[in-house]
Amino acid sequence: MVTLKDIAKQCGVSVASVSKAINHMPGVGQQTAQRIRDMARKMGYLPNAAAQALKTNRSFNIGVLLEDDDRHGLLHHFFVSVLEHFKMAMEEMGYDLMLMNRTIGRRTVSYLEHCRHSNLDGVFVACIDFFHPELQELAAAGIPLVSIDHTYKGHPSVYSDNVEGIRKAVKYAHKLGHRRIAYISGAPAGVTARREEGFRMAMAQLGLEVPQEYRVFSRYRDIKLTQKATARLLALPTPPTCILMPDDYASLGGIKAIREAGLRIPEDISIIGFDGLPTFEHAHPRICTVYQDVKTIGTEAARLLLQRIENKAQPFEESPVIVPVRLVKGDTVAQIAES
Amino acid sequence: MVTLKDIAKQCGVSVASVSKAINHMPGVGQQTAQRIRDMARKMGYLPNAAAQALKTNRSFNIGVLLEDDDRHGLLHHFFVSVLEHFKMAMEEMGYDLMLMNRTIGRRTVSYLEHCRHSNLDGVFVACIDFFHPELQELAAAGIPLVSIDHTYKGHPSVYSDNVEGIRKAVKYAHKLGHRRIAYISGAPAGVTARREEGFRMAMAQLGLEVPQEYRVFSRYRDIKLTQKATARLLALPTPPTCILMPDDYASLGGIKAIREAGLRIPEDISIIGFDGLPTFEHAHPRICTVYQDVKTIGTEAARLLLQRIENKAQPFEESPVIVPVRLVKGDTVAQIAES
DNA sequence: TTGCTATTCTTAAACGTTTTCGCTTGTAGT
DNA sequence: ACTACAAGCGAAAACGTTTAAGAATAGCAA
Incomplete structure (x- = not known):
């Protein structure tokens, strides 16, 4: 050497x-x-990176916190897509990404401790359980941090325009003649409230009623639960003609329930997903969905985090960055006669 | 601090x-x-990790090389699944994973240089283009390395039992009465040759002919190309009754072609995929596929790499670890009358 | 007591950088 | 010809750790 x-x-x-x-x-x-x-x-x-880090207290390493309920964050299509673009942007600025965990040697430590141990310059957070105490601790510690779909006080964050996304979906269904629209919402994460709000607003604006039974709950990426929720909706005396699913992946469960009820998509019932990831782009039927701009989300996150790292000193008080969404029409929403 | x-x-x-x-x-x-x-x-x-690394020349960091043609390795379902399990095993031993790239600061460097710069203790390789000169350089440099689906001379590697996987698929189709079986093979990667070999052997063993037109080429994870290949097969004077797809994801293209030809799966034509990842487990129709045991592959890779790191001195000359596969029957292979 | 060994602890160098400060020049201004 | 000053360069300390080698202490046998 x-x-x-x-x-x-x-x-x-x-x-x-x-x-x-x-x-x-x-x-x-x-x-x-x-x-x-x-x-x-x-x-x-x-x-020698180690010597530089030791001397300058800058490692040019960014911690990545991706972890869903099953501790399999890397398998989460949406977040990984965002991460991919985040990674590219960070690499361009000379940063490396490190998959964070909770061990140092054989000892179990907190995320914050791991951060300090490895001299991480910043952290990218995109897991599901944003309220985990260790994340609160991390956010409170003043380490530069950026998060997706959730905002930690004093830290930058990036969201899709969830309200507008749901609104677009509802409007589209309405335009095609749908009046009985149901919404299966995801787990109580930050974005869920916004989406529900978007649904409520859009429906109200169009003068449509939302019976209590049309608002059911599932969890993001939960096929089984979404299947059940869908089945429940289909069993109603006056079932909806269009169902908004928590996300594309979960909608597989919805599709299953619909098939099992002997119904066809979209002739008998229409569905709209959320995410618009390429994995499902070629599935059959091609789902109508709200496309989240993962590239912009990722690069914005990188920009914000870098900015945070440079100006570590001054406190941060900006509102989250909201990234526009796009409706992908697909083949799962039918034109129906107004009743 | x-x-x-x-x-x-x-x-x-x-x-x-x-x-x-x-x-x-x-x-x-x-x-x-x-x-x-x-x-x-x-x-x-x-x-302080930096000080320790500086002093001991051990960083307890492992580089991860995941990169397919589109530089989107993190989106590769199969490899990411393996990585997830590799990660868990490595974490348990106190190692961190670092997403490798080719920049140091603003400068572009080789993977090997990046390795040295960051004092990586070892590298996990699972990208597609195993023959990239930089990977050859990396493997030759004597840095502990483990790879999936490809063997670098003097380094450990892990494979699924591809030969047996294809054989199982062929046998299953045969048992259900299929005689005209075609194989759409993936891009020229290490495993492709083995799978083709498995196909040839299995067919020969069952006394089945393989017309030249039944062996067509596509690429892994390439929906468009697989769609075309499938269409070509369907257009033959005597088309196959069962098609083996490069992988589950690519099979979406095959399914598309079949639908466009006005045929039904599996009534008119049967298909079998490869990988068996949960993402497609709930898709409709549920594809018959060869399940790769990602957990075992990942943990074996971790075990081998650790062993390599400990005994860096002595040269390594073992054969690749072969992990058993399992056939998942699904709903895409029909029983047909022997003709 | 003396000498020896084993144990416990310290000193100091080293890893490869960055960065402050001071020294030596050369040049220009008066 | 003397002073100022800037530019170019080097010496040395520092970052936090590991580790070889040495010093001090204690225990023990003769």
Whole structure:
């Protein structure tokens, strides 16, 4: 491993000068600096991340907190998609991503402790249980942090425009003649309230009633539960003609229930999902869904976090960034005659 | 931040003793060691990873190389599932996972350079293009490495039993009366050859012919291409009655082609996928597929890599670990009358 | 008592950086 | 010719840890 010292020896200068030259700091003459840099390249010099981190307290590492109920956060299609774009943006700025856990050696520690141990410069949070005490602790510790679909006080966050998303879905169904629209909402996460609010508002605005039985609960990404919820809706005396699902993945359960009831999509009943991820883009039938702009969400998160890292000092008090959504029409909403 | 020095001061001992006590090294008396450890706990001491890495040349960080053609490795269902289990196993042993990239600061470097820069103890490789020169370089550099679905000379690797998987699929189709079985194979990756071999062998063993037109090529996870390949098969004078798809995801393309041809699954034509990931477990129709045991693959990979890291010295010459597969019957293979 | 060994602890160097400060020049201003 | 000042460079400390080697103490046999 070639170090600054080796380069210094070869160039006949001090280690200090080499460091300055390589980092393009003032205090070294133009030609010496160039000579040093040439030599460094020739010798295949690479800075030692550990030494740099030790000295500067900057690791250029970002912790990634992705964890859903089953502790399988990496399998969460939506968040992983966001992460992918976040990653690309961070890489471009020279940061590495580290999958956070709760061990140091053989010892179990908190996320915050792990953070400090590894000198993480910031954390990306996109798990489901935002209210876990350890996350509260992490957020309170003042470590730069950005979160998706939830806001921690004093930290930046990014959301899709959930209200508008649901509104678009409802409007579209209404335009195609649907009047009896039901909403299966997800687990109590930050975005759920907004989506429910969007549903309520959109329906009210269109002068549509929402019977109590049309608002049922499931959980995000829960196929079984969504299947049951859908079955319950279908069994109603006057069932809805269109159902909004918690998300595309969960809608698989809805589809199952509909098939089991002997109904066809969309001829007998229409459904609309949420997320619009490519995985389901080619499924049959192609679901009508609210597309979340994962690329923008990811890159915005990166931008905000970087900004936070640079200006660690001053407290942060901005509102969350809201990213526009888009309705993808698909094949699961039918035109029906107004009744 | 509380350091060894702080603890030493509080306990009235030297930094060296504190270090030894905390790491349970000999050379410190029983009661002093206990006193030191108690104090460390009380003061909330956490070792500084950077300092440790600098001193010991061990970072307890593992690089993760997940990258398919579109540079979206994190979205690859199968590899991410394996990674998830690999991660859990590595965490248990005190290792962190780092998503590798090719930048240091603003500069673009090779994977090997990034490895050295970050002092990675080992690398997990599961991307598609195993033949990329940078990966060859990485493997040749002697850094502990484990790979999935490909073997680098001198390094451990883990595979599903691809030959047996395809064989099981063919046998199952045969048992249900299929005689004209086609195979759409994936891109030229390590496993492809084995699967093709498995197909050839199984067919031969059952005394079935494989017309040249029944062996067509697509790419893994490529819906469009698989759609075309399927369409081509369906257009043959004597089309197959059962088609083996490259993987479950790509089979969505096959399903599309079949539908467009006005055929039903499985009444008119049967299909079998590969992977058996939960994402498609609830799709309709539920595909018959070869389940890869991602948990075992991931944990085996972890075990092998750890072993490699411990015994870095001696060269490694073992054969790849082969993990058994299981046929998931699903609803996409019909019983047909023997013709 | 003396000498020896084992135990407990400390000193100090080292890992590879960054960064402050001070020294030596050279140049320009008076 | 003297002073000022800036520019270029080097010495050295520091970051927090590990670890080899040495010093001090105690125990024990002769």
